[in-house]
Amino acid sequence: MPLSEHEQRMLDQIEQALYAEDPKFANTVRQTNPAVHYKRSIVQASVGFVVGISLLMGGMILQQVIVGVIGFIVMLACLLWGLNAWRRVAVGGEAAAQSQTKGAEPKQRRRQQRPGMMNRFEERWRRRQEGDDR
Incomplete structure (x- = not known):
């Protein structure tokens, strides 16, 4: 979710204040992976x-x-x-976690489109019980 213009300006001000107060610490924090x-x-x-x-x-x-x-x-x-x-x-990181949640949606659609293994087993069992063996 992107920041609003006001939030972005406030974040920039905080960042500038941090650089002005302790530039070595700010540089270290910025470069930390x-x-x-x-x-x-x-x-x-x-x-x-x-x-x-x-x-x-x-x-x-x-x-x-x-x-x-x-x-x-x-x-x-x-x-x-x-x-x-x-x-x-x-x-x-968080970017990959967010992309994983977005990637879960097509999997759900695929499950709905084609029956799973359990559905096929249940269908076969139902046909056997009805006497329709193939």
């Missing part, structure tokens, strides 16, 4: 996953159940964190 942040999260999650495996194995070796359970929880949390970051890197 969100994918870099998510890739960093993937690396951190991988390190955490390895730490979780180490805790799990250490708990098994030392026969300390609580250490093993903590290691498993750390592994699971880091796995979920890493997969979430991986998904965001693969999607490529």
Whole structure:
């Protein structure tokens, strides 16, 4: 959704004020790519996953159940964190997410136009029950 002229002017004023106040920070923010942040999260999650495996194995070796359970929880949390970051890197930001929602509409039309596998099975079952075997 595009910004109105008033909103665009206000955004430009805020941006100019930011450049005037702290140009180094403004330059850094402008050049930052969100994918870099998510890739960093993937690396951190991988390190955490390895730490979780180490805790799990250490708990098994030392026969300390609580250490093993903590290691498993750390592994699971880091796995979920890493997969979430991986998904965001693969999607490529909000623009790709919006294009995916727009692309879902033709799929729905295709489903309505031709019957799916379950509809064909149901139709065959109905014909068999009526005695019309082909």
